[in-house]
Amino acid sequence: MLRDLVLKTRSYRRFRQDADVSTTTLHQLIDLARCSASAANLQPLKYAIANDPATNARIFRHLRWAAYLKEWTGPAEGERPSAYIIVLGDMHISQAIGPDHGIAAQSILLGATEIGLGGCMIASLNREALREEFSLPEWLEILIVIALGKPAETVALETVGPGGDIRYWRDEKGVHHVPKRRLEDILIQL
Amino acid sequence: MLRDLVLKTRSYRRFRQDADVSTTTLHQLIDLARCSASAANLQPLKYAIANDPATNARIFRHLRWAAYLKEWTGPAEGERPSAYIIVLGDMHISQAIGPDHGIAAQSILLGATEIGLGGCMIASLNREALREEFSLPEWLEILIVIALGKPAETVALETVGPGGDIRYWRDEKGVHHVPKRRLEDILIQL
Secondary structure (H helix, E strand, C coil): CHHHHHHHCCECCCECCCCCCCHHHHHHHHHHHHCCCCHHHCCCEEEEEECCHHHHHHHHCCECCCCCCCCCCCCCCCCCCCEEEEEEEECCCCCCCCCHHHHHHHHHHHHHHHCCCEEEEECCECHHHHHHHCCCCCCEEEEEEEEEECECCCEEEEECCCCCCCCCEECCCCCEEEEECCHHHHECCC | CHHHHHHHCCECCCECCCCCCCHHHHHHHHHHHHCCCCHHHCCCEEEEEECCHHHHHHHHCCECCCCCCCCCCCCCCCCCCCEEEEEEEECCCCCCCCCHHHHHHHHHHHHHHHCCCEEEEECCECHHHHHHHCCCCCCEEEEEEEEEECECCCEEEEECCCCCCCCCEECCCCCEEEEECCHHHHECCC
């Protein structure tokens, strides 16, 4: 059931860093995105991968982690992602990406869950520093970075409380709680 | 296998219009989107549904169909979508939707495929006319319209030819052909 897969596809930020994610696996995940919808079928997305410690470290330092967890600056050495997919927009093809990177990222994350991996779509990062790090040309827009690995934390999906606070939080046992708005609160009557 | 579901999740534009899509089904699909990732977990998306002939007609007239099929202006009466989900951005919550509507739309479309439905994410539409049609307030940004129904056409996924033309086309038997870029052409070496 897709629903089970969607429910298991949570945003994970701590991993078993020593669990490798192969290049073949990353290519298979990108191929799911490749076969997904694209606005006007333009397919402006490009993908750069990393799955070795040195390159991973060069990406990691430009990412910002879990803004709502004020006392946590990101995963420690040993619990960092084993791989990354940088999702890029080819501005020679299109300068309006629209829903494409979200479609692609969801295909990739669902595919990762299916094979026992997990990850996080990271939109909060120092794009200019990442561009310089790898000398990425200006015509490639850095859209999001998908961190991937073997999850090493529990994420609990919950219903937003009466106060309406949507900030995720971590309890004393390290469980990450994510409040989601209720279905009735996101439906608009025409 | 998710891959099978992704491959079956094509953009369909002709349907068996008399095949109903229930409100319960639409809510179940939206619930998949509700449980999917959202940037900073802000969850700014709202959803309006339609699945009766009168409301469907009021949406249909503002949509633009298949820009590359110059001689086809859209599905004829009898082959139009049975339902719609209008994906809206609540600008009181966030004015930068980022990947959220793409993530949501992909969850919805994959869920539709699983239960024998299909559809199309439509980003090309007359937003101002649709807004006026239903007196939608200004704080709800119209992001995309997802058309849904029982598909009544065959869509063939293909590899882009040497000329690089990504425009979909329809053959004399009515089969819709969609050229996708090759994996090796969308990978960027870091």
